[in-house]
Amino acid sequence: MRRLSEVLKQQYGEKVYKLSLNSGCTCPNRDGTVGVGGCAFCSEGGSGDFAPPFLPMEEQIEAAKRLIQRKTDAKLFIAYFQSFTNTYGDVSRLRSLYRQTLLREDIAILSLGTRPDCLGDEVMELLRELNSMKPVWIELGLQTVHDKTAQAMNRGYGLSVFEEGYRRVKEAGLTAIIHVIFGLPGETRGDMLETVRYLARLDPPPDGVKLQMLHVLKHTALGEQYQNAPFPLLSMEEYVDLAAESIKLLPEETVLHRMTGDAPGKLLIAPEWTRNKKRVLNAINKRLS
Numbered sequence: 103m104r105r106l107s108e109v110l111k112q113q114y115g116e117k118v119y120k121l122s123l124n125s126g127c128t129c130p131n132r133d134g135t136v137g138v139g140g141c142a143f144c145s146e147g148g149s150g151d152f153a154p155p156f157l158p159m160e161e162q163i164e165a166a167k168r169l170i171q172r173k174t175d176a177k178l179f180i181a182y183f184q185s186f187t188n189t190y191g192d193v194s195r196l197r198s199l200y201r202q203t204l205l206r207e208d209i210a211i212l213s214l215g216t217r218p219d220c221l222g223d224e225v226m227e228l229l230r231e232l233n234s235m236k237p238v239w240i241e242l243g244l245q246t247v248h249d250k251t252a253q254a255m256n257r258g259y260g261l262s263v264f265e266e267g268y269r270r271v272k273e274a275g276l277t278a279i280i281h282v283i284f285g286l287p288g289e290t291r292g293d294m295l296e297t298v299r300y301l302a303r304l305d306p307p308p309d310g311v312k313l314q315m316l317h318v319l320k321h322t323a324l325g326e327q328y329q330n331a332p333f334p335l336l337s338m339e340e341y342v343d344l345a346a347e348s349i350k351l352l353p354e355e356t357v358l359h360r361m362t363g364d365a366p367g368k369l370l371i372a373p374e375w376t377r378n379k380k381r382v383l384n385a386i387n388k389r390l391s
Contacts, residue, residue, distance in 0.1 A: 103349055103390070106310065106359045118210055119174070120182045121166035125199060126156035129187040130220060131258040141245075142255045142323040143283070143316060147329045147367060153267040167208070180211040184241075189225045213239040213279075218267025219259045230274050239277040241312070242267060247295055247300045251286050255324065268304070277309045279359055284338040284344055285316035287324075291333050291344060298348040305308055307353040314363035315341050315382075318371040325371050338375040338382060347390035361386050 110118040125304065130136040157165075163181070170176050181203045189196070204212055212232060221229075221240075242264065246252060249260050271278045273377050280301055284294050301308055317337060318328045327333070336344070345361055352358070362382045 103352070104354070104357045106357050109357050114178055114210060116178060117174075117176065118178045118180055119170050119176045120180045120213070121163060121170070122164065123159070123162050123181055123183050123189045124156045124185055125183045125192050125196070125204070125214075127183075127186045127188050127196075130217070131192055131256070132186075136219065137256060138259040139256060139323060141243075141257050142327070143286075143319070144322060145319050145366075146321050151216060159199060161204070163203070163209075177208060178210045179208055180213050180239075182207050182213045182215075184213075184215045187217050187220050189216040189229070189240075190220045193224050193228055196225075197231075199211045200228075200232050201235070204232060211237045211239060213241060215241045215243065215281075217259065218242050218264045219243075221267045221270050226270055226274055229271075229276055233274070233276055237277060238272045239279055239310070241279040241281055242271070244297075245281065245283040245302075246286055246289065246293070247297045248289065249318075251289055251293070254288065255286060268308075272306055279310035279312060280308045281312045281314065282339060282348075283314050283316050284348075287327075287333045291340075294344060295348065295351070298351050301356075302351050302353055307356050309355075310357040311352055311359035312361040312363075313345050313348060313358075314360060315362070315373070315376055317365035318373075319365060319369045320371055321369070324366045328371060336374075338373075338385070342382065342385045342389055345386050349386075349390060356361075 107117065129140055132138065132140045142153070167176070167179065200212060203209055229238055229240070244264050245257065247261055252260065268278060282297055301311060318335070319325050348360060349361070362376070362379060364379060365376060367377060376382065
């Protein structure tokens with residue numbers, strides 16, 4: 103198992119830190135292009151609740167750096183655009199925004215969270231151009247390979263769309279990172295492991311994988327559903343066991359970007375155990391040792 107922090111330190115000779123940034127994009131699953139309301143689990147902040155409001159990029163970067171540099175002498179950073187769909191919108195605006203970001207000496211990598219149905223020809227041309235400047239990571243929110251679950255979560259695309267988007271990303275020479283959520287309503291342990299086994303079978307394999315427990319959040323469709331009729335959620339022990347087994351299934355060349363995620367405390371409805379991220383990580387590491 104290769105962990106992201108170790109890989110980056112090996113590549114750059116020092117620790118590289120993520121800056122959570124906001125590109126000002128929206129999502130086709132919210133504005134009516136694909137659907138309305140977005141994915142059932144997605145927050146009002148587009149799953150990027152730790153990113154700042156959309157401000158001039160220089161201001162965002164400097165503010166995010168100050169937060170990190172209070173505790174460390176960090177010098178190199180990943181410009182991480184997580185909120186909403188960061189390849190969706192006017193391509194000329196995105197080109198200006200992302201080029202401006204990559205021209206900074208302190209930005210080593212550009213990381214863009216997006217959907218596989220937002221990787222058209224013009225966008226891919228832009229991404230190849232940016233990748234010639236510095237490494238570009240494309241984070242695809244797959245969550246699950248099971249179309250039945252995806253439909254229930256209003257994801258707005260089927261597995262075949264993911265496969266085409268993934269193919270385009272890899273053929274363009276970009277870094278592909280796949281995001282997976284465990285604990286989606288109705289999925290069994292076997293269903294969740296099948297998602298991981300599917301990723302392990304991809305050819306070429308994903309460059310990176312992010313694992314996360316489902317966060318039931320306020321002001322989401324899933325949050326309303328849970329409050330009206332609570333559905334079963336994984337216990338910490340179940341998640342730890344699932345994450346550890348999943349990590350063992352991943353190919354050696356796939357880098358582990360995340361073993362669990364964060365949710366803003368003021369938005370989290372359940373599960374309560376996810377508030378203690380350090381405890382969860384320690385338990386997974388102990389299981390893997």
